Amino acid sequence: MKQLLRLLLGIIPCLFLACDYSPSGSHFEEVSPQVEVIGNIELDNFPEQDTLMLRGSVNLNFNVSLPGRTIYSVELLLGKNSLGATSSATGGRQLQTTEYADGYYTLQLNVLGNSGTGSLADKSGVEGVQVYRTWVVYIDNTPPKPVTLTSVIAEDGSLKLEWKKYRGTGFQKYEILRHYPGQFNHGMVAATITDPNQTTWFDYEYLGEQVSYRVVTRVNGYYYDLLSNSIPFFYPKPQVLSSTISPAKELKITFSSTPFTTNFGSYELTLNSSKVIRLTDPKDTVVTIAANIFGEELHASLATYSRSYPSPGSRSVVDYAILEGIGAPWGPQDVDRLFGKPSSGKLYFADRGYIKVVDAATRHVEQERNVMYKQIGSERQDVISQDGKILYSIIDYSIHRLDPLTLHTLERYELNDLLPEEFYHFSMLDGVSNTNRLILRARNADYDPEDKDMAYVIDMDQKKVVTAVEADLNYSYAMISPDGKTINASDQVYVEQPKGDWKKLSLTRQEANSLKFHATSPLFFTTKGTMISFYSTKDGTLQSTLQTERELYPIDTDPVTGHLYGTSYNQLFIYNTSTGQLVNKLDLAGGTPVFLYNNTLYSDNRYLKL
Numbered sequence: 001m002k003q004l005l006r007l008l009l010g011i012i013p014c015l016f017l018a019c020d021y022s023p024s025g026s027h028f029e030e031v032s033p034q035v036e037v038i039g040n041i042e043l044d045n046f047p048e049q050d051t052l053m054l055r056g057s058v059n060l061n062f063n064v065s066l067p068g069r070t071i072y073s074v075e076l077l078l079g080k081n082s083l084g085a086t087s088s089a090t091g092g093r094q095l096q097t098t099e100y101a102d103g104y105y106t107l108q109l110n111v112l113g114n115s116g117t118g119s120l121a122d123k124s125g126v127e128g129v130q131v132y133r134t135w136v137v138y139i140d141n142t143p144p145k146p147v148t149l150t151s152v153i154a155e156d157g158s159l160k161l162e163w164k165k166y167r168g169t170g171f172q173k174y175e176i177l178r179h180y181p182g183q184f185n186h187g188m189v190a191a192t193i194t195d196p197n198q199t200t201w202f203d204y205e206y207l208g209e210q211v212s213y214r215v216v217t218r219v220n221g222y223y224y225d226l227l228s229n230s231i232p233f234f235y236p237k238p239q240v241l242s243s244t245i246s247p248a249k250e251l252k253i254t255f256s257s258t259p260f261t262t263n264f265g266s267y268e269l270t271l272n273s274s275k276v277i278r279l280t281d282p283k284d285t286v287v288t289i290a291a292n293i294f295g296e297e298l299h300a301s302l303a304t305y306s307r308s309y310p311s312p313g314s315r316s317v318v319d320y321a322i323l324e325g326i327g328a329p330w331g332p333q334d335v336d337r338l339f340g341k342p343s344s345g346k347l348y349f350a351d352r353g354y355i356k357v358v359d360a361a362t363r364h365v366e367q368e369r370n371v372m373y374k375q376i377g378s379e380r381q382d383v384i385s386q387d388g389k390i391l392y393s394i395i396d397y398s399i400h401r402l403d404p405l406t407l408h409t410l411e412r413y414e415l416n417d418l419l420p421e422e423f424y425h426f427s428m429l430d431g432v433s434n435t436n437r438l439i440l441r442a443r444n445a446d447y448d449p450e451d452k453d454m455a456y457v458i459d460m461d462q463k464k465v466v467t468a469v470e471a472d473l474n475y476s477y478a479m480i481s482p483d484g485k486t487i488n489a490s491d492q493v494y495v496e497q498p499k500g501d502w503k504k505l506s507l508t509r510q511e512a513n514s515l516k517f518h519a520t521s522p523l524f525f526t527t528k529g530t531m532i533s534f535y536s537t538k539d540g541t542l543q544s545t546l547q548t549e550r551e552l553y554p555i556d557t558d559p560v561t562g563h564l565y566g567t568s569y570n571q572l573f574i575y576n577t578s579t580g581q582l583v584n585k586l587d588l589a590g591g592t593p594v595f596l597y598n599n600t601l602y603s604d605n606r607y608l609k610l
Contacts, residue, residue, distance in 0.1 A: 043060060043061065043062055043109070043135070046135070049135075050135055050136065051135065051136040051137075051138070052107065052135050052136070052137045052138070053137075053138045053140060053169050053170050053220060053221075054095065054097050054137055054138070054139050054140075054221070055097055055139070055140050055141060055170065055220070055221035055222065056096075056097060056098075056141075056221050056222075057094060057095075057096055057097075058094070058095045058096075058097060058221075059092050059093075059094055059095075060076060060083070060092060060093050060094075060095055060107075061090075061091070061092040062074065062076070062090065062091060062092065062093075062109055063089070063090050064089045064090070064109075064111050065089065066089075066111065066113045066129075066131065068116055069113040069114050069115075069116050069129065070113055070114045071087060071088075071089050071111060071112070071113045072087060072112045072113055072114070072128065073085050073086070073087055073110075073111075073112045074086050074087070074088065074089065074091065074109070074110070074111050074112075075109075075110045076093050076107070076108070076109055076110075077106075077107070077108045077109075077110065078095065078100070078105055078106075078107050078137065079105045079106060083095065097139045097140075097141055098141055100139050101139070102139055102140055102141055102142065103138070103139060104136060104137065104138050105136075105137040105138075105139060106134055106135070106136065106137065107134065107135040107136075107137045108132055108133070108134045108135075109132060109133050109134075110130065110131075110132045111130070111131040111132065112128055112129075112130050112131075113128060113129050113131070114127070114128055114129070115127040115128050115129050116129065138169065140168075140169045140170065142168070143222070144166075144168040144169075144170070144217070144219045144222050144226060145168065145226070146215075146216075146217055146226040146227055146228050147163045147164050147165070147166050147174075147215055147217050147226075147228050148163060148164045148228060148229060149161065149162075149163045149213065149214065149215050149228040149229050149230070149231050150162045150163055150164060151231070152213055152231045152232075152233045154235065154259060154260070155202075156202075156262060157259070157260055157261035157262030157263065157264075158202045158203065158204055158206070158260060158262040158263050159202065159203040159206040159233065159260065159263075160200060160201075160202050160203075161176065161200065161201045161202075161203065161213055161215075162199060162200050163199050163215045163228060164199065165196065165197065165199050166196055166217050166219075168219065169219075170219045170220035170221055170222070171196040171217070171218075171219060171220075172194075172218040172219060172220055173192055173193060173194045173217075173218045174192070174193040174194075174196075174198070174215055174216070174217055174218075175189050175191070175192055175193075175215070175216040175217075175218065176189065176190045176191040176192075176193070176201055176203075176213065176214075176215060176216075177189060177190065177213065177214040177215070177216060177227075178190040178203065178211060178212075178213055179211065179212045179213070179214070179230075180209065180210070180211055181210055186214055186225075186227065186230075187212070187213075187214070190203060190205070191203075202262075203263075204262065204263050204306065204307065204308070205263060205306045205308065205313075205314065205315035206233075206260060206263055206315070207237065207238075207258055207260055207263055207264070207304050207305075207306060207315060207316070207317050208235050208236055208237030208238065208258060208260070208304070208317050209234070209235075209237050209317055210232065210233075210234045211232070211233055211234070212230050212231065212232040212233070213230065213231055213233070214227050214228050214229070214230050215227075215228040216228070235259070235260075236256065237258075237304065237317040237318075237319055238255055238256050238257060238258050238267065238285075238302055238304045238317070238319060239255060239256055239302060239319035239321070240253060240254075240255045240300055240302055240319060240321035240323070241254045241255055241256055242254050243298075243300075243323040243324065245291045245324075245326055246291075249290065249291045249292075249326065250288050250289070250290065250291055251288070251289050251290070251291035251293070251326070252286065252287070252288045253269065253286070253287045253288075253289075253300065253323070254285060254286050255267075255269070255285050255287075255302050255319075256285065257282055257283055257285045258282055258304055261282045262307075263306050263307060264282040264304070264306070264307060265280075265305040265306050265307040265308070265309045265314075266278055266279060266280050266304075266305050266309070267279040267280075267282075267284070267285075267302060267303070267304055267305075268302070268303045268305065269287055269300065269301075269302050270300065270301045270302075270303070271289075271293060271298065271299070271300050272293055272295075272298060272299055272300075272570050272587060272588070272589055272590055273299065273570065273590055274569070274570060274587070275289070275293075275587070277289065291326045292326070292586055292587050293325045293326065293586075293587040293588065293589060294325050294326050294327055294572070294586055294587070294588055294589065294592070294594075294601060294603065294606070294608050295325045295588050295589025295590075295592030295603050295606065297322050297323075297324075297325070297589050297590075297592075298322065298323040298324060298325040298589045299320075299321075299322060299323075299589060299590055300320070300321045300322070300323050301318055301319065301320050301321075302318065302319045302321070303316050303317070303318045304316060304317050304318075324606075325589050325606065326608055327601070327603070327606035327607055327608035328606065328607060328608070329605055329606055330363045330602070330605065330606065330607050331363075331604060331605045333349045333356075333358070333602075333604065333605075334349070334351050334604060335593050335594060335595040335602050335603060335604055336351075336593055337349060337350050337351035338595045338602065339384050339388075339559075340360060340559045340560070340595070340597035340598070341384065341386070341387060341388020341389075341404070341559065342387075342388070342559050342560045342598070343387045343388050343389060344388045344389075344404065344405070345359070345360050345361060346358065346359065346360060346366075346388060346404070346405075347359075347360050347363075347597065348384050348388070348391070348404075350381075350382035350384075350393075353370060353371055353372025353373070353375060354368060354369070354370055354371070354372065355368070355369045355371065355382055355391075355393060355402070355407055356368045357404070357405060357407065360597060360598065360600075363607065366405075367405065367406060367407050368407070369402075369407040371393065371395050374395045374396050375393075375394055375395060380428045380429050380430060380477075381393060381394040381428065381429060382394075382429070383429045383430065383431050383432045383438070384404065384432065385432050385433060385434045385436075385482070386433075386434055386482040386517075386519060386559065387434045387482070388404055389404060389434070390404070390432050390434070390436055391403075391404045391407075391432075392429060392432055392438060393429075394428075394429060395409075397415075398412050398413060398414055398415075399412070399413040399414075399415065399418075399429070399438075400412050400413075401413075401460070413460075413463075415442065417463070418456075418458050418463060418465070419442060419456060419458075419465065420465060421444050421446075423444065423445035423446060424442045424443065424444060424445055425442065425443045425444075425445050428440065428441055430455070430477060430478035430479060430480070431478070431479055431480045432460075432480070433480050433481060433482055433483060433484030434482045434483065434484070435483060435484040436459070436460045436461050436484075437457055437458065437459055437460070437466060437480060437484035438457070438458045438460050438480075439455060439456070439457050439458075439478050439479070439480040439487060439489075440455070440456055440458070440478075441453060441454065441455045441456070441471050441473055441478055441489075442454065442456060443473060452470045453470070453471055453472050453473040454468045454469065454470060454471060455468065455469050455470075455471030455478045455487070455489040455490075456468045457480065457484075457487060466496075466500075467487075467494070467496075467502045469487070469489050469492065469494060469502070470489070470490065470492075471489035471490045472490045475489075475490050475491075478490070479515070479517065481517045481522070481524060481537040482517060482519075482522070482537075483522050483537055483538070484496075485522075485537045485538055486517070486524055486537040486540070487502075488512060488515050488524075491509040491512040491513050492504060492512060493505045493507050493512050493515060493524075493540070495537070495538070495539060495540040503540070505535075505540045507526065510528065511526040511527075511528065511533075512526070514526050514527040514528070514555075516555060516556060516557070517537070518534070518557050518562065518577070519556075519557040519558065519559040519562060520557065520558075520559065520560075520561075520562035521562060521577075522536060522537045522538060523535060523536060523537060523543060524537055525555075525564075527551075527552070527553075527555055529551050530547055530548045530549070530550060530551050530552075531545060531546075531547060531548075532545065532546040532547075532548060532555070532564070533545050534546070534577070546564070546575060546577060546580045547580065548566070548573060548575065549573060549582065549585075550568040550569070550571075550573065551568060552566025552567060552568050552573055553566060553567065553568070554566060554567070556595075556596070557577065558596045558597060558598065558599065559597055559598075560597060560598035560599075561598065561599055562577055562578075563575060563576060563577065563583055563596070563599075564576075564577045565594075565596045567588060567594065570587060570588045570589070570590055570592075571585060571586065571587055571588060572584075572585065572586045572587075572588050572594060572601070573585055574586075574596070574610075584610055586601070586610075589603075592604075
């Protein structure tokens with residue numbers, strides 16, 4: 001007589017190729033009623049399952065433990081077919097399911113060991129115990145089929161996907177693939193679903209743009225992607241539609257909304273890379289702010305974030321737009337080559353082979369002279385005095401003095417007639433003072449390696465060289481003050497002395513490099529951090545200092561008001577140089593160069609009266 005005894009079963013995962021399963025089955029053993037059997041029988045790759053779904057080539061790994069007993073044999077049976085026997089407590093057998101017809105089978109693991117009674121029969125091996133465990137096996141060699149993605153539609157403020165249920169065996173999970181243009185392969189896994197009956201999913205990250213979806217079905221024993229069909233979807237992302245500036249100088253920006261209100265987290269409108277406006281209502285699509293951003297272009301970006309932002313993997317879509325800043329159109333003119341002259345109320349523009357006279361009140365070009373093919377290839381070919389009364393230009397290798405209003409040639413000079421040596425290679429004109437002192441750089445044509453490049457200051461009324469100092473032609477500038485008393489050449493500053501000699505000032509190269517001449521006062525100023533120091537052009541002595549809110553670059557002065565202005569981080573700062581008071585502060589569109597004349601601000605193609 002035999003009795004049914006339970007085993008203590010502990011399953012340890014092991015390598016298992018191409019298999020799947022679902023629960024059911026039994027495990028038991030039969031022994032003599034006088035013997036208690038304790039042990040383990042394990043299929044390592046199926047730790048907690050009694051019903052197995054198998055497909056392809058399957059490794060069945062076993063592990064048997066019968067404490068206190070000697071194991072005689074371990075055998076695996078599929079139905080009535082033996083998969084092989086061994087006397088080892090551990091091992092494995094390979095099963096090729098294609099050798100069997102699809103259907104249900106019984107898998108049994110038989111273990112034969114000694115009885116453990118201590119009898120003579122036990123010791124001689126005649127008496128023993130048989131222990132076994134069984135599983136229900138379903139063999140399915142039919143290749144699984146992918147599901148069909150049926151629809152991708154906007155619904156309830158989100159994006160809904162629907163697909164047909166997987167009808168095969170061995171289901172593991174669905175994976176939702178989301179693909180944006182430019183991504184590799186079929187996209188990224190947006191969601192994982194382990195319930196085979198779930199056939200809908202909402203994409204709570206979608207806010208707009210082109211996208212496509214697929215559903216991948218993962219099946220036990222099948223290691224290829226079961227990809228569904230792909231369905232694309234497109235809805236325009238929120239984008240800037242228009243901008244207007246009211247007479248009250250308010251900037252109104254309108255952008256489109258998103259219908260995916262369930263997914264929506266916030267809008268963020270960024271202007272000029274610094275000003276950020278955040279909106280949390282999906283229907284709030286109008287922004288009104290003070291119109292204080294000036295420039296030829298106002299760069300705006302509208303970012304729409306999902307409600308999960310900023311968690312990892314959260315989505316956002318961004319639209320970029322270029323809007324008009326405040327101010328009215330003009331020109332276009334390059335403000336780097338623009339000069340304003342208060343005595344005549346004219347703006348002078350010199351660049352790309354043209355000299356233009358512009359009325360500062362109407363901004364109309366009154367005179368224009370084309371010297372494009374008559375100027376040599378030097379960097380600066382046209383200079384005008386600060387008061388606007390003296391204008392020189394290089395035309396046909398000669399220096400021409402032009403009438404500042406008509407641009408007609410009044411006088412013509414050959415370089416060799418002005419300088420002490422006989423022959424020169426001409427470099428460039430650098431400036432002219434209100435006292436008709438011209439500063440230029442030139443090199444002796446009989447070039448000797450020991451010769452130095454020189455900057456010459458010439459009194460054009462007397463046709464006489466006032467002074468000459470060493471000046472590297474590779475530097476982009478030399479400068480002369482409006483009163484003709486101070487010059488700057490190659491980061492060296494010189495001031496004319498009462499007896500006519502010139503004294504070099506003890507300014508650092510950094511200070512000299514930042515030097516500018518004041519447009520309305522006999523001063524020059526240097527910049528060090530946020531400190532601006534003003535010096536007399538007559539004797540080089542320090543007159544005053546001005547502390548700015550930020551370090552400004554570049555810095556110049558208004559030719560009419562004398563106000564100092566400079567930019568920092570897309571902001572313009574204007575200071576009264578007499579009092580040190582901040583007069584105005586204005587946002588600038590990114591990278592906008594500006595020129596200030598009579599409290600009117602100019603960019604290359606816009607102007608604004610402050």
